[in-house]
Amino acid sequence: MPSNHFQNGIEKAKHVWSRLPSSEEAEEQDGVELSRKRNGTNVESLDYEVIENYAYRKQQAQRGRLYIGCYVAVKWFFALLIGIGTGLAAVFINLAVENFAGWKFAATFSIIQSSYLAGFIVYILINLALVFSSVYIVTQFAPAAAGSGIPEIKGYLNGIDTHGVLLFRTLIGKIFGSIGSVGGGLALGKEGPLVHTGACIASLLGQGGSTKYHLNSRWLHMFKSDRHRRDLVTCGCAAGVAAAFRAPVGGVLFALEEVTSWWRSQLMWRVFFTSAVVAVVVRTAMGWCKSGKCGHFGSGGFIIWDISGGQNDYSFEELLPMAVIGVIGGLLGALFNQLTLYITYWRRKYLHKKGNRVKIIEACLISLITSTISFGLPLLRKCSPCPKLETNSSIECPRPPGMYGNYVNFYCKRDSEYNDLATIFFNTQDDAIRNLFSARTFHEYSAQSLLTFLVMFYTLAVVTFGTAVPAGQFVPEIMIGSTYGRLVGMFVVNFYKKLNIEEGTYALLGAASFLGGSMRMTVSLCVIMVEITNNLKFLPLIMLVLLISKAVGDAFNEGLYEMQARLRGIPLLESKPKYHMRKMKAKEACRNQKVVYFPRVVKVADAVSILRNSKHNGFPVVDQTKSGEALVIGLILRSYLLVLLQSKVDFQHSHLPCALRSGSIPIRHNITEFAKPVSSKGISMDDIFLGPDDLEMYIDLAPFLNPSPYIVPEDMSLAKVYYLFRQLGLRHIFVVPRASHVVGLITRKDLLVEENEDPSTVELWSTIIRARQHDKRVNRRRSEVENPLLDGLLVQE
Amino acid sequence: MPSNHFQNGIEKAKHVWSRLPSSEEAEEQDGVELSRKRNGTNVESLDYEVIENYAYRKQQAQRGRLYIGCYVAVKWFFALLIGIGTGLAAVFINLAVENFAGWKFAATFSIIQSSYLAGFIVYILINLALVFSSVYIVTQFAPAAAGSGIPEIKGYLNGIDTHGVLLFRTLIGKIFGSIGSVGGGLALGKEGPLVHTGACIASLLGQGGSTKYHLNSRWLHMFKSDRHRRDLVTCGCAAGVAAAFRAPVGGVLFALEEVTSWWRSQLMWRVFFTSAVVAVVVRTAMGWCKSGKCGHFGSGGFIIWDISGGQNDYSFEELLPMAVIGVIGGLLGALFNQLTLYITYWRRKYLHKKGNRVKIIEACLISLITSTISFGLPLLRKCSPCPKLETNSSIECPRPPGMYGNYVNFYCKRDSEYNDLATIFFNTQDDAIRNLFSARTFHEYSAQSLLTFLVMFYTLAVVTFGTAVPAGQFVPEIMIGSTYGRLVGMFVVNFYKKLNIEEGTYALLGAASFLGGSMRMTVSLCVIMVEITNNLKFLPLIMLVLLISKAVGDAFNEGLYEMQARLRGIPLLESKPKYHMRKMKAKEACRNQKVVYFPRVVKVADAVSILRNSKHNGFPVVDQTKSGEALVIGLILRSYLLVLLQSKVDFQHSHLPCALRSGSIPIRHNITEFAKPVSSKGISMDDIFLGPDDLEMYIDLAPFLNPSPYIVPEDMSLAKVYYLFRQLGLRHIFVVPRASHVVGLITRKDLLVEENEDPSTVELWSTIIRARQHDKRVNRRRSEVENPLLDGLLVQE
Numbered sequence A, B: 001m002p003s004n005h006f007q008n009g010i011e012k013a014k015h016v017w018s019r020l021p022s023s024e025e026a027e028e029q030d031g032v033e034l035s036r037k038r039n040g041t042n043v044e045s046l047d048y049e050v051i052e053n054y055a056y057r058k059q060q061a062q063r064g065r066l067y068i069g070c071y072v073a074v075k076w077f078f079a080l081l082i083g084i085g086t087g088l089a090a091v092f093i094n095l096a097v098e099n100f101a102g103w104k105f106a107a108t109f110s111i112i113q114s115s116y117l118a119g120f121i122v123y124i125l126i127n128l129a130l131v132f133s134s135v136y137i138v139t140q141f142a143p144a145a146a147g148s149g150i151p152e153i154k155g156y157l158n159g160i161d162t163h164g165v166l167l168f169r170t171l172i173g174k175i176f177g178s179i180g181s182v183g184g185g186l187a188l189g190k191e192g193p194l195v196h197t198g199a200c201i202a203s204l205l206g207q208g209g210s211t212k213y214h215l216n217s218r219w220l221h222m223f224k225s226d227r228h229r230r231d232l233v234t235c236g237c238a239a240g241v242a243a244a245f246r247a248p249v250g251g252v253l254f255a256l257e258e259v260t261s262w263w264r265s266q267l268m269w270r271v272f273f274t275s276a277v278v279a280v281v282v283r284t285a286m287g288w289c290k291s292g293k294c295g296h297f298g299s300g301g302f303i304i305w306d307i308s309g310g311q312n313d314y315s316f317e318e319l320l321p322m323a324v325i326g327v328i329g330g331l332l333g334a335l336f337n338q339l340t341l342y343i344t345y346w347r348r349k350y351l352h353k354k355g356n357r358v359k360i361i362e363a364c365l366i367s368l369i370t371s372t373i374s375f376g377l378p379l380l381r382k383c384s385p386c387p388k389l390e391t392n393s394s395i396e397c398p399r400p401p402g403m404y405g406n407y408v409n410f411y412c413k414r415d416s417e418y419n420d421l422a423t424i425f426f427n428t429q430d431d432a433i434r435n436l437f438s439a440r441t442f443h444e445y446s447a448q449s450l451l452t453f454l455v456m457f458y459t460l461a462v463v464t465f466g467t468a469v470p471a472g473q474f475v476p477e478i479m480i481g482s483t484y485g486r487l488v489g490m491f492v493v494n495f496y497k498k499l500n501i502e503e504g505t506y507a508l509l510g511a512a513s514f515l516g517g518s519m520r521m522t523v524s525l526c527v528i529m530v531e532i533t534n535n536l537k538f539l540p541l542i543m544l545v546l547l548i549s550k551a552v553g554d555a556f557n558e559g560l561y562e563m564q565a566r567l568r569g570i571p572l573l574e575s576k577p578k579y580h581m582r583k584m585k586a587k588e589a590c591r592n593q594k595v596v597y598f599p600r601v602v603k604v605a606d607a608v609s610i611l612r613n614s615k616h617n618g619f620p621v622v623d624q625t626k627s628g629e630a631l632v633i634g635l636i637l638r639s640y641l642l643v644l645l646q647s648k649v650d651f652q653h654s655h656l657p658c659a660l661r662s663g664s665i666p667i668r669h670n671i672t673e674f675a676k677p678v679s680s681k682g683i684s685m686d687d688i689f690l691g692p693d694d695l696e697m698y699i700d701l702a703p704f705l706n707p708s709p710y711i712v713p714e715d716m717s718l719a720k721v722y723y724l725f726r727q728l729g730l731r732h733i734f735v736v737p738r739a740s741h742v743v744g745l746i747t748r749k750d751l752l753v754e755e756n757e758d759p760s761t762v763e764l765w766s767t768i769i770r771a772r773q774h775d776k777r778v779n780r781r782r783s784e785v786e787n788p789l790l791d792g793l794l795v796q797e
Helices: A002-017 A054-062 A064-114 A115-139 A150-160 A169-183 A189-213 A216-222 A227-243 A248-259 A265-289 A316-354 A356-380 A420-425 A429-435 A448-462 A474-496 A503-519 A524-532 A539-554 A560-567 A579-583 A606-612 A637-649 A718-728 A759-763 A766-786 B002-017 B054-062 B064-112 B116-141 B149-160 B170-185 B191-212 B217-222 B226-245 B248-257 B264-290 B316-354 B356-380 B420-427 B427-439 B449-464 B474-496 B503-519 B524-533 B541-552 B560-567 B579-583 B603-614 B638-647 B717-725 B759-764 B764-788
Strands: A601-603 A618-624 A632-639 A698-700 A711-713 A731-735 A745-748 B602-604 B618-625 B630-637 B698-700 B710-713 B733-736 B744-746
Touching: A002 A169, A002 B002, A054 B226, A064 A169, A064 A189, A064 A227, A115 A169, A150 A227, A150 A248, A150 A560, A169 A189, A169 A560, A169 B579, A189 A227, A189 A474, A189 B356, A216 A632, A227 A248, A227 A524, A248 A265, A248 A524, A248 B427, A248 B541, A265 B524, A316 A356, A316 A448, A316 A474, A316 A503, A316 A539, A316 A560, A356 A420, A356 A448, A356 A474, A420 A448, A429 A474, A429 A503, A429 A560, A448 A474, A448 A601, A474 A503, A503 A539, A503 B226, A524 A539, A524 B149, A524 B248, A524 B264, A539 B248, A560 A579, A560 B524, A560 B618, A579 A718, A601 A606, A606 A637, A606 A698, A618 A637, A632 A637, A632 A731, A711 A718, A711 B710, A718 A731, A718 B717, A759 B603, B064 B116, B064 B170, B064 B191, B064 B226, B064 B264, B116 B170, B116 B356, B149 B226, B149 B248, B170 B191, B191 B226, B191 B474, B226 B264, B226 B524, B248 B264, B248 B524, B264 B733, B316 B356, B316 B449, B316 B474, B316 B503, B316 B541, B316 B560, B356 B420, B356 B449, B420 B427, B420 B449, B427 B474, B427 B503, B449 B474, B474 B503, B503 B541, B503 B560, B524 B541, B579 B717, B602 B603, B603 B698, B618 B638, B630 B638, B710 B717
Parallel strands: A711 A731, B710 B733
Antiparallel strands: A601 A698, A618 A632, A731 B744, A745 B733, B602 B698, B618 B630
């Protein structure tokens, strides 16, 4: 009786798919063929749910609660590890960058006391060496480490696993590459790479623990699933932001607003915890470095531009110039996005195709130009005399040598003079921003210097974008924004003649506006800005500026990360469906696609031929009921088929479904066999070698299929399908014909337990009810083990 | 030909359902029968999508882009109005409360100079009068205004419209009631009610604009839909928090984490804007009051306990006592939840059933007890001599009369003494918290006083919870938490003998821990705590304490709002399905439910009989194809049927489907007819009177049904259904049999536009592509108007 076999198979599949706490929460993220990318490899994510034997299931059913408890504990332990790892990585990068940069500037300043030319050459050479090391590591060792990595991480969390993004070599390349590129003075930051670093650490911890840490392998099975990896990567992402900006809440919100397309409140809590751990780790390291054990790091180090001592209040008249800053930010941000898109496109199309040597030369050339401009331009600028500073002010003019601060004495005739252009240009970016944000330094910069810097740095940032080095955009964008912000601030100070207006405040707002205009984030950016400046007073102003700049920017193009993701061929699903989808039906979306079915028991030769001749990643499986009617019994994934074909253990001679007798199923597959290692290519058809005998065998697919994929009726609006797809993070939806009848309707009531009972008594004695439910559950679970759930749906007797 | 008619009807329905920008985004929220509640009325939310005539649709298709632009502008305008409205309401409430309380204490203090007994009587009487006014307003005028309102708002945004929650009278009752109850010195706060106030303002603006503000009625149609109301209420909710705590980011996060079950990034931005507007409004009002124009308000007023001048650093040794605070917070918070649950249950079951008089007496009694304790207990306490304060400190001892501050001289023999219990007890709660949080006031409070206060206030807070007055829990919980926090802080100061530890810091952490242990929020609470204390330094510590207290609390019971919502019979869908759902199938969830079908053309008498005899809110509609096969053509809502039956305009004599000829459909229904006013009962069968002639008529349901509700196969795991239901905010899901074949598979690729084109060129010239798409869209839209979309799905020729 095939139908009976069939039923058993379905049962088996159902059990397998409903085994773990995660199994029904939602389907796994989607992977899509990125065949346009590098040499046509398909990169795809993988579902977790896999066959498992009865014994294991029974065992698990008996100790379900303990199992889940341990499982949760392990998840939290991993969150802790991610936090510590990312925090340490951030400290290491900062330590290295600060020391390289500090040493570089100290050496240059000591040499220019005797000769500016020699200083210039030394400065250029150090930068060149650092940038070369960075680009060399990236091109030779970790090509996926180039750029900020945020579009790729965003893609991963949206469901696309780009090859190589989360590998160990990428992590190493990212850490050492960003030390070189940031230390080498290029117009880029280390914050974006830190987010990528956090994600890499999270992903590696999730999958690498198995071999390195000798943890119980059953726990680690859990983290082989895409969903858990995605959760870990989300934690890593938040940890990266928290470490980069010392902004734990900002990190949580960044992960929430910017990178994930799917979110649960339980995950939020874990992300929150990871961020808190990072904050503690970073703070501890900085406290340890305060005593001077870390060289240059600690005196200037880490990204925090405290303006808590700045402007205390603001008046209504200031809202207008602030709105102007918002508009400028929107315009310049949109222009930045567009220019970087063009230049990256051009680079990818013409330059980077020519090989690594061109990439290296390009990066070195840009380093030379950057060094020349940052050293040369201040030389052309006349020095200004030092202003009279308050006696108890901590600011000195000129800045003492070897220190960080305002009023840099560079190529000045007298000692009591300073070079305003050098103060921002011939400096590390962190210090330049600190100087731009600084309060009580009226008219430190001339409008001419700021304009020069704005134009030159904007150009440099655009040109540097897309070179083969790890490169974040946060810091350069803050630089640009704070420059024009300070310009507006100078105008406001002159115009309103009020002494309680600080130019630094406007610089902060300018930075926020440019970030808003380019990256188009709102809440997370706002919180990050507040956390890095340690000033809550300007929160409403930052909100206002961000809203305006995002609105202005949105009128022109998409956000920086979205545009870059599209350029890299990462097909992100936007939060809203396209307008025309409202007029389309589900059937229309898949009209060109011929549906390739699998029978329940498939001949190996047929399976191979189907897999070779189609590119689909999921296939519907059909079988027939006793009465001969065809029924769709589930979805089989290409990757599972490949594993089955490769391992061959499930091959059978009979074309009949394998009988399922309780406890008699041998453990043929380890669960990990079906899990694709993250960021790798997985098995392809070319890896599989089948003899002629093998081709004549059969496979029963029932235990390996997903018995209930989500379905939509064929004439449902595509927009509605889109929401379903995106909200649940699906990778396949079956489009089915309209049903002939309805089995039932599910409403809210059906999904609530206490529907038939008096709510007040139930809730009051909820603990008792819970205990009872627990008993029931145990009973039910036991009975299931004996009598599997599926009542003869397909056996129409 | 019925089938042809049928097809036309489907087309019509399809057009109607896909008309507006909102129509396919997701289905509307669910309403459930709250028949256990007040006199058995069913309270339910309503879908928006309704029939509309051809002319209107054509017109709209031609100016789609402009329409959407205006539509978006109106949404933002409403967000602005909500922000302004909520901000002003908050200012008004604070102004009133501060002035009442200030006047009360001033009067009492001046009288006790001569007689403590007279002062006591005056104090009691003023409190009694205020509380009486509050409870009288609430019981006589706005019963829904009692309590904090947050569980109800949470329910509304989760999909349940409790009767009366968002009415104008509730708003009024909430505002004036909370002035009375908070001004009257009860152990409750005004923050929860403010959230409710914001939600009421938002809901009223959304629906009341039509008659009051003479705006173009077409715009207001949009805000008749549940989805838009829900968005507005979400904005109002965030605005309420932002206004209550002056915490705009906290407001956004509160709305995100705590109240909504469904979230979109577009909405986030609008909520963000509303919060920013509130912040500006509140700040402006406070600036205006600074000059003393607002009486007592402004000197102490508004909830902000600045501790930015406090402890600067923390060491590792302190983490242990902080963790202890977290544990205490979790335990006391869980106990608080459990005790309030018991007491509320008891109240609802025995006390409040006896009528309003009992409620009034109860509230007055509690006011008497509270006044007696807060006046009487400090009398029993011996005064302490003033400590030696630093000369440049702003703190004075004893506090000058009529001012706010520490060191209250109350019933002391000498002028240079203060009563530490009176400082926290005989004071407004805001000031008491400020005193508890205050830095540089070591050993101001004796452990004995703090313990006495903790026990008494905890008891008072539990007893007061659930009286028939507007009552928030934030402030009392902060009071309780900061008391034991300060106790721990005193211990730590003594134990570690370090001078850089401030007791106020521990009070802050205690407050966070108690809130976390009771309300179980994480990120939003953390941000709110940071924003109200204006201190970012303790962010990681607050995170740590919150995590611990939430974890401890979760081990015992649910959060305060969830428990209260369950007690009130509001069936919230939790974020995770129950464990046993994993083992259940969709079919099992609806097994007791007999499916009641409607034919496409239904006889009025039949419809009436079905509606009378079943309680379902949605019915599948079936029709037959030419070949006689039954097909499910959609879902009709009970509320739509009721509207159709009441209006009678769609009745027809023929039992055949009405013919649909282009342009020939008369405008029979105004869109607003189908929209249920918020928080009201809607039409019931008893409101409909049909004559014998009417009962013999027919209705063609095709134009009014939802042609493609979401479907699930009958053997899908119920947990999976749960996620679908919750993530998309559905109210009905059809459970259908397994399909016999698959029409197609939809994958990520199908949902992306540029799939067939070279991505690099496409993205670079995206603007051109967009322009082209726009043309296409216009063309498509035009062609649709002539040739409706549905190709003869049901006509099997």
